[in-house]
Amino acid sequence: FAESAARLLAVHRELLAGGDVPELNLGGGFGIAYTAADDPAPIGELAQRIAETVAAGCEELGIPLPVVAFEPGRSIIGTAGLTLYTVGTTKDVLVSYQDDAETAVRRYVSVDGGMSDNARPALYEAQYSARIANRVSDAEPALVRVAGKHCESGDIVVDADYLPGDVAPGDLLAVAATGAYCWSLASNYNYIGRPAVVAVRDGSARVIVRGETEEDLLARDAAYEGVKG
Incomplete structure (x- = not known):
């Protein structure tokens, strides 16, 4: 600077x-x-x-x-915002390291969002961290990679972090420091609606940007006019 x-x-x-x-x-x-x-x-x-x-x-x-x-x-x-996801499927994958001489288990944790609401990991290899937000767990930590729902190899929310080993479908996952360049870069990638933005202060919450619905996504479609004759 x-x-x-x-x-x-x-x-x-x-x-x-x-x-x-x-x-x-x-x-x-x-x-x-x-x-x-x-x-x-x-x-x-x-x-x-x-x-x-x-x-x-x-x-x-x-x-x-x-x-x-x-x-x-x-x-x-940036630090004033976080993104809440719901965990879907989890899957353990065996990965190699140290010139393929060693192997370890990486748990993939899928969530109901991804590169449509946070393009920075795909664009810039940006790093984020995640925590389970709906409960406290004393399970042993597991190495995880948080993946999005967009069926793309680059659709990674968190490249590598540790979460409790009992992370399961239905858990809420909080990804911190997403207040900048996430919502503003959000898109309808794969025709996914953008999420709502909720402001929280002193224990009170209010929606300041509503989430998109299927009706919102279809609202710009032109009416179909059938061919006569």
């Missing part, structure tokens, strides 16, 4: 030759923790380092300090 700011300041100086440019937009891209392995820099630390870089760069280039704007959408909304 500091390097990006430094490079944009050079462009900013060139633009100043044509007149006043009071604002410098440095964009967004601030990371969030999608899994326990992620450790994003705190916003306060990023802001301080960027401010220092901009101040030093303006002094070096001999230009006035601009108003600096940001677009921190994902860092605000």
